[in-house]
Amino acid sequence: MAGSIQELSLHDCLSPSPQSLVSIEIHEQPQPQPPNPFTDDWLPLTESRNGNFFSCVFHLLSSSLGFQALLLPLVFSLLGWLWGIICVSMVFGWQLYTTWLLVHLHEAVPGIRISRYLHLAIVAFGPKVGKIVAIFPVMYLSGGSCVITIITGGRIMELLFGLVSDKPNSLSGTGWFFIFTCVAITLAHQPSLNSITAFSFVASITSIAYFTLIWVSTIPPNAKPSKVSHAPLQHDMPTTALIFNALAILMLSFRGHNLVLEIQGTLPSDSSKIMWKAVVLAYLLIDMCMYPLAILEFWAYGNQIPRKVGTTSVFLQFYLQNAKKVIRFIAYMLVLVNCFSSFQIYAMPVFDNLEMKYTSIKNKRCSCLVRTCIRIFFGGLTFFISVAFPFLPNLPGFIGGLALPLTYVYPCLMWISIQKTPRNSSMWCLNLLLACLGVAVTICSVTAALWTLVTKGLSAHFFKP
Secondary structure: OEOOEEEOOHHHHHOOOHHHHHHHHHOOOOOOOOOOOOOHHHOOOOOOOOOOHHHHHHHHHHHHOOHHHHHHHHHHHHHHHHHHHHHHHHHHHHHHHHHHHHHHHOOOOOOEEOOOHHHHHHHHHOHHHHHHHHHHHHHHHHHHHHHHHHHHHHHHHHHHHHHHOOOOOOOOHHHHHHHHHHHHHHHOOOOOOHHHHHHHHHHHHHHHHHHHHHHHOOOOHHHOOOOOOOOOOOOOOOHHHHHHHHHHHHHHHOOOHHHHHHHHOOOOOOOHHHHHHHHHHHHHHHHHHHHHHHHHHHHHHHHHOOOOOOOHHHHHHHHOOOOOHHHHHHHHHHHHHHHHHHHHHHHHHHHHHHHHHHHHHHOOOOOHHHHHHHHHHHHHHHHHHHHHOOOHHHOHHHHHHHHHHHHHOHHHHHHHHHHOOOOOOHHHHHHHHHHHHHHHHHHHHHHHHHHHHHHHOOOOOOOOO
């Protein structure tokens, strides 16, 4: 107990005692339990509670504003001006609302702080259902984001080499991925989420800088190609499938929900007000980066924006095709530094989970050697996946559809379950409506992505990055 607030132990969630189950179900102050040698003070996400407003803003920007948003102009080219702006605005507002729900669910159970998304799912849905619906998407988003970051970072390093050197590139894609992974894992030897605030600060500054640099470079008249059309792309796939593919890509561009509770957990208790102020500022900055990029790049290039989705390095090259060499060099460097920095915050939940397994078995804190081995293991695993499946960035519709429930569906259902919202009240109806809409969009987006893969195929080059 810290004052009147107790951290909900990960051990209690994954292996709940009858007492803890009762306290979760009736949402009352937990009954005193025998001392447990396992404590969240030993784990990276909750080891330090010394965070503040600024550290939360940096963490939120690092986890939410990333290179995936470079796909937003493609959404406009698929939907056109009107529906592009409507859909981007609706998805942005939807995500902001579900973030508000998560922030206020952090301490919704009296006497308990819920500092992990998995914990919240278990409290809301019970141990069995909570683990089924949350473990895979949380690990998939964290680990998957690291894999995509390795692939993107490796491609950017290759572009930088080609830009500054006249010599032919003798290093394969595997070599670039390996170099990026080694640097990223070397930087990852930090004990807690609060200890990577400096990395999140760098990630925030670099992401804002390269977004601004890209859209500003399109403003001069000579940057606009001739014969640009802004009509929605004519595509041979059905209109419905096209729309849901665009929605899945759009929702993939807005990321970071699996880290909201973890970031709030770095604050002292009674954190909702500080966290919400940080969310408002962070999302205002995200809004100021994403909208100009999406609108100006579509204005400049229209339907000439690449239709085939690959790594975001392809879109970065396209947007900067008319920029001077020094501008391209600066942009590539900013994206590369951002990749190294944002890798840290997405890897932290995986480190936390692996350290939890070790700690629950050994009943002691991880030593520096153990933490180093865990990080090397994770680095090796993500490197192997990035080399084995280098085509993963080509599946934004499918990836975005799978990740959609964690951001847009579960928070609404969690609010109804934990807050015991009166049936047929305005909050009950709103959250149920959004949850049902999210499920429908998820099913349609995944189906559309699979239909596209079946009809058009996929150039899947395993182990050939």
